Each structure stands twice: as structure tokens, then as C-alpha cells.
Amino acid sequence: MDGRLMIAVMFLLSVVCTSVPAYAVEGPEYVGHSQCKICHNKKEEGEIWNVWSTKKHAKAYEMLGSPEAKEVAEKKGLGKPPQEAPECLRCHVTAYNPEKDPPLPAKIAMKDGVQCETCHGPASLHVKDGQAFKMKKDTSVDMSAHMTRADENVCRRCHNEESPTWNPERYTREDGTKTGFDYEQAWKKIEHSIPGKEKK
Template sequence: MSILLTVLFGENGSDKSNIYAGVQRCKVCHETDEMGNQYAVWKLSQHANAYKTLLTEESAQIAKSWGLSLPAQESPKCLKCHVTGYNNSKAEFGKKFNKEDGVQCESCHGPGETYRKENIMCDLDLASANGLIMPKPEDCLTCHNEESPRYKAFSYESYYEKMKHKKNPDYNCFSDEEEDEDW
């Protein structure tokens, strides 16, 4: 839980030079069938639309019932779970980052500018040393909990089945290296 909390709240413990690259940067590699098309899994998920839900009448009513002084799409109480890195400074976001992408790759995997390059991502240890986070089930509970106005009992196992995005087992970054890890 602490990992996702720190990623969402901007104190991720990693080098501050590791900025949020944005899902468009991740998409470059993770949209290919060869790689496993993790982007398509995310794009079809509720995470991809997390910010957009804050623009609905239902969210406006929830914000009003909570007595929030700001609209849902501007309120830290809502943004903390609907936008990646919502509480970070502008300097920590790359040019391709868009808050309207909602809960994207870097919400779970950490800011990706320093690990996003293929030569780093092809080595899980090197990627981890450069800021890649492999989330744990308890990280999801940062937002999927009773504080959510639309809370439903959360089962990591059932949600993981919807969100899993394994790398294609036949994909090799370099032809002489074995690659069978999850991303």
C-alpha cells in the first residue's frame, strides 16, 4: 500500500529526476502485439477513464454531498485516486503526460522517464533500479477501499484478471536473452 500511496502522493522515494513520462510514452512499445499490447488492456479499463468520471453529474453530486468547495475534477480528495501523480509539481511531468489519461501505467509502476527506454526495460533488475515498481495487491487498496463513494468489495484476484497485462512470452528484447517476466 505504501508504494502506491507514495506514487500517488508524489513522494515515491525515487530520484526526483524520474519524471512521469505519460502513457503516450509507454504506448510506443506496449501497444505492439509483439510485446503483448498492454496498452489495449489499459485503454479498455476503468482506470483509463478514471479522470473522465470526475466530469459526470454523478461525481458533481458526490462532491456536493461531501461538502467539497471545488468540483470533483479539481478536488484533491477526488484527484488522488483518479489522476496519476496528482499532487506532484509541474516539473515532475513530461511533455506527453496528460492528467486526463486518469490512472495510467505510472500510477502502479512509478514515474517512467528513467526506465522507459528499451535497453533498460529489457532488464527487469535494471528497470527496477531506475524506478520501475512492480505493484503488490495491497497497493490497490489505497483507492479501492471504503472511503470511495462507489466502493464495492475489492478482490485483487478478480480485478487482476481484468487488468493483467503480461508480456508476450515469445517477445525478446534482444535475441540472445530470455524474456518471460511480467511487466
């Protein structure tokens, strides 16, 4: 009897132990840009979603379907269309990771290119904060707590020499010297902000 009980206990333990990791994973998850649009697209708050959607990042996947992209891929001897190549997708799509299966988080679509959470990080916890802040009028919520303020380092994850279209003379500094990426000028091209909000 004891022996069987022991086996039963060990069996149960093994089930519990092997299933724990699946539930132990916590932290923010990707929610996709349509969530951000709900709270960050009011006219008086800078229409941030509209700004993003009209800039190049939103079209970064589409760009991989262009004749220009096919030419780049051929030169690299890629042997497949850029829109299917991990070598291109890793910088042209949010959170694309070929080492994962599937390579994309559930709420992220390829076609949406480089979207908000590329730079601001996975935002499910921030969305919860936002709901408490807005719907429950709980202004004690710190809206910066679960959100990354992006900076130049984020940009350089993709804007670097590994980009096949990298041009070391793309930007001209004030003193006339050239550089492949200039944060101040590049930010001006994609700038979005909440008018009147003080920057920390």
C-alpha cells in the same frame, strides 16, 4: 583588498550552496503513457497500451465529470466540481499531489486519469534502459532494474474505504463472502501481460 576578496568568495559560495538542491534532485521522473506505448503496444507483446486505454483507469478523470460524480461530490458537500477538487483528483489522476505547485508532474495530463506510472512508478530511467535494450541491442540490460512490479498494496492505496463510492460488498469471494476489493478478481479485469514471458 583581502576583505573584498573574502566577501566575493562568500557571495559565490552562497550562490553555489542555495542553487545545489535544484540540481541534487535525481532519480526517475514521470514520462507519461505515450512513451510506454512506443515499446509496449505490439500485438505479439500483448498490446498492453491498448488494454489499458480501453479500461476504467484510463477514464478515471472523465468519470469525475459524470452526473454520478457530481452527486457524490454534492453529498460530501464539496462545493466545487469534482474535476477541480483535490479530494477527488488524488485518486483519479496519476501522481496528483495538492501539496506541490504545480500539483502534477510536467508530463502527466489530468485527462489521462490513472495511467501506467500510477502503478509502475516514474519511468524515465526504465525508458533509458529500454532504449539501450532495443536500439543498441544490449541484452545485458536488466529491464526490471528501474521498474516497479505492481502488487496488491499498490491497488489498496486507492481501493479503500476513503473512496466515497466504496462498496464493502462490491466483490464476492469463491466462498460467497463479500469484500470491497478482491485483488485476484480485480486484476483479471485489468490484466495485461507479455505473452510467453516467464514470471519471476
